[in-house]
Amino acid sequence: MATENFIEFNIRKRFTGFDLDCEASFGPGVTAIFGPSGTGKTTLLNCLAGMTKPDEGSITVDGRTVFSSESKTDVRPEKRRFGYVFQDSVLFPHKSVRDNIQYGYNLTPVGSREIDLDHLVDMLGLSPLMSRNVKNLSGGEKQRVALARALAISPKLLLMDEPLASLDARFKGAIISYLKRVVRELKIPMVYVSHSLSEVTALSDDTLAIEGGRTVAFGPTRSLLGRPALAAVADYAALENILEGEALPSQDGASTSRIRVGEAELLIPAIDAAPGDAVMVSVRAGDIILSLEAPQKISARNIVKAVVREIHDLGSQVLVFADVGERITVEITPGALADLSLMVGSDVYLVIKTNSITVMS
Amino acid sequence: MDISLILLTLQIAVVATVINLPLAIGLSWLIVKRRVRGSFLLDVLVSLPLALPPVVSGYFLLLLLGREGPVGSLIRDILGVDIVFTWVAAALASAVVSFPLMARGVMTAIEGVDERLERSARSLGAGALRVAFTITLPLAYRGIMAGVLLGFVRALSEFGATIVVAGNIPGRTQTLPLAIFEKVQLGRDADALRLVGVSIALAVATILVHNWLLSKSRTKD
Numbered sequence: 001m002a003t004e005n006f007i008e009f010n011i012r013k014r015f016t017g018f019d020l021d022c023e024a025s026f027g028p029g030v031t032a033i034f035g036p037s038g039t040g041k042t043t044l045l046n047c048l049a050g051m052t053k054p055d056e057g058s059i060t061v062d063g064r065t066v067f068s069s070e071s072k073t074d075v076r077p078e079k080r081r082f083g084y085v086f087q088d089s090v091l092f093p094h095k096s097v098r099d100n101i102q103y104g105y106n107l108t109p110v111g112s113r114e115i116d117l118d119h120l121v122d123m124l125g126l127s128p129l130m131s132r133n134v135k136n137l138s139g140g141e142k143q144r145v146a147l148a149r150a151l152a153i154s155p156k157l158l159l160m161d162e163p164l165a166s167l168d169a170r171f172k173g174a175i176i177s178y179l180k181r182v183v184r185e186l187k188i189p190m191v192y193v194s195h196s197l198s199e200v201t202a203l204s205d206d207t208l209a210i211e212g213g214r215t216v217a218f219g220p221t222r223s224l225l226g227r228p229a230l231a232a233v234a235d236y237a238a239l240e241n242i243l244e245g246e247a248l249p250s251q252d253g254a255s256t257s258r259i260r261v262g263e264a265e266l267l268i269p270a271i272d273a274a275p276g277d278a279v280m281v282s283v284r285a286g287d288i289i290l291s292l293e294a295p296q297k298i299s300a301r302n303i304v305k306a307v308v309r310e311i312h313d314l315g316s317q318v319l320v321f322a323d324v325g326e327r328i329t330v331e332i333t334p335g336a337l338a339d340l341s342l343m344v345g346s347d348v349y350l351v352i353k354t355n356s357i358t359v360m361s
Numbered sequence: 362m363d364i365s366l367i368l369l370t371l372q373i374a375v376v377a378t379v380i381n382l383p384l385a386i387g388l389s390w391l392i393v394k395r396r397v398r399g400s401f402l403l404d405v406l407v408s409l410p411l412a413l414p415p416v417v418s419g420y421f422l423l424l425l426l427g428r429e430g431p432v433g434s435l436i437r438d439i440l441g442v443d444i445v446f447t448w449v450a451a452a453l454a455s456a457v458v459s460f461p462l463m464a465r466g467v468m469t470a471i472e473g474v475d476e477r478l479e480r481s482a483r484s485l486g487a488g489a490l491r492v493a494f495t496i497t498l499p500l501a502y503r504g505i506m507a508g509v510l511l512g513f514v515r516a517l518s519e520f521g522a523t524i525v526v527a528g529n530i531p532g533r534t535q536t537l538p539l540a541i542f543e544k545v546q547l548g549r550d551a552d553a554l555r556l557v558g559v560s561i562a563l564a565v566a567t568i569l570v571h572n573w574l575l576s577k578s579r580t581k582d
Contacts, residue, residue: 049480049484050483051480051483051484076483076488077480077483077484078483078484078485078486078487078488080484081486082484083484083485084480084481084484086477086481090475090477090478090481092478092481092482092496093478093500094499094500103482103485103487103495104484104485104486104487107485107486107487107491108486149481149485150484150485153485153486159484
């Protein structure tokens with residue numbers, strides 16, 4: 001497998017008043033297609049899926065050309081074996097949860113069934129729902145079923161169109177942690193369309209940022225955040241650090257709970273979780289204070305030691321990537337950067353109020 | 362005599378409906394799903410018999426199926442029989458006139474199925490035909506049945522085209538509406554009213570089933 005060029009495409013598609021003209025290549029990890037709404041993200045995804053036919057260009061996935069205007073190749077969607085997850089699940093309403101999940105599984109040649117159905121159902125926590133009618137599921141449950149249905153075909157590639165956009169925050173965290181598990185355990189390459197930079201940074205290895213149907217920036221998500229081209233289309237102040245933590249023992253009846261994120265311990269609003277449970281939390285990059293010394297006599301409950309890994313001065317705002325074993329993005333003003341004379345490698349303290357941390361699961 | 366009259370009427374309407382259903386589904390598919398070139402023309406063609414006087418449709422059929430007509434003479438050459446003025450001609454007349462009602466119902470039902478469900482099924486490995494039989498048709502089923510019943514009531518009450526192409530031959534091509542017409546012409550009001558009663562009963566029963574199916578399909582979503 002050519003790792004750097006798992007997916008390669010160069011396509012053009014004209015609509016009235018809108019052109020998609022995009023070229024990129026991704027590795028086999030998680031790739032985000034990021035951009036504001038109405039910029040062609042979904043069109044691009046549909047071209048990959050074979051549901052929209054580009055006017056010209058080519059798409060190659062894992063060495064197999066699925067579309068080429070030159071050689072008149074256009075592999076039908078059912079022959080591509082790319083899983084597809086829609087924003088609002090789109091489950092088959094006349095089938096049970098089990099039948100939804102088995103629909104594609106049964107159509108997958110036995111020799112290609114690499115993912116075990118029982119394991120998948122178990123991994124996504126769907127066992128208790130299997131005989132339920134899909135109409136009586138919550139939004140988060142529906143999305144898990146949609147994910148299982150798409151993964152059941154052992155797809156070569158999983159395409160997701162804003163799978164979190166229509167979910168409440170509490171479901172979002174759960175789906176993100178399930179997605180991370182899928183990435184970790186099944187290692188299925190994903191292309192993930194999102195207009196939320198927080199989700200993109202939480203989930204993706206690579207990012208393709210597009211606007212108006214054109215590539216704005218492309219590359220590893222980590223390095224992309226600091227690029228001025230991306231800053232122009234993204235709102236960094238609203239950027240949330242979505243972090244996966246592990247619950248630690250806490251006192252009964254306490255108004256706060258403790259979790260571990262990387263090497264840091266955080267006090268978060270009280271949750272109902274047993275020690276060892278995975279807990280998803282989010283903190284806005286703009287809500288974190290950087291300090292060179294551990295502040296004393298301060299009401300904020302979290303003072304976490306970290307190392308500065310990267311500093312991106314974008315003119316009106318500065319992004320600092322701090323390392324606590326997990327990467328935490330902090331947004332500060334250029335003035336603060338100058339006053340603290342922060343350098344890559346500096347030791348800093350992140351000051352975070354308990355109530356600035358949102359529990360997502 | 363009433364019983365055989367009712368049976369013949371039902372037979373003609375059922376045959377007309379059975380002929381129409383695959384055509385209605387196929388055409389709806391071309392127009393709604395495939396959006397074939399010229400589908401707006403197809404759309405007009407489908408609805409045309411609804412807008413024309415049934416007599417005109419009947420006359421076209423007569424020209425087509427008659428002894429000298431292109432289809433009529435062909436059938437005569439092959440099978441050695443005439444179609445005009447038989448119950449088969451009556452069924453074809455009913456089919457033509459009731460087709461628009463059924464086709465429009467079927468089209469609406471198929472159009473009402475969320476396209477993304479079909480695209481999901483495609484992405485899961487189902488070919489177009491399998492998607493049709495496992496997703497689209499099961500989900501459109503009630504709407505399709507409603508269209509079928511609407512076509513069926515129209516076929517039951519067909520008069521104008523039938524009388525032109527099949528005549529009004531008691532026991533052979535005479536259906537309920539034609540029989541009522543005959544009784545009225547002969548001034549046999551009691552007989553006419555009795556048949557009118559039968560006619561109303563059949564129509565009400567079909568409409569009730571139709572409405573029940575539609576209300577079911579609405580609560581389903």
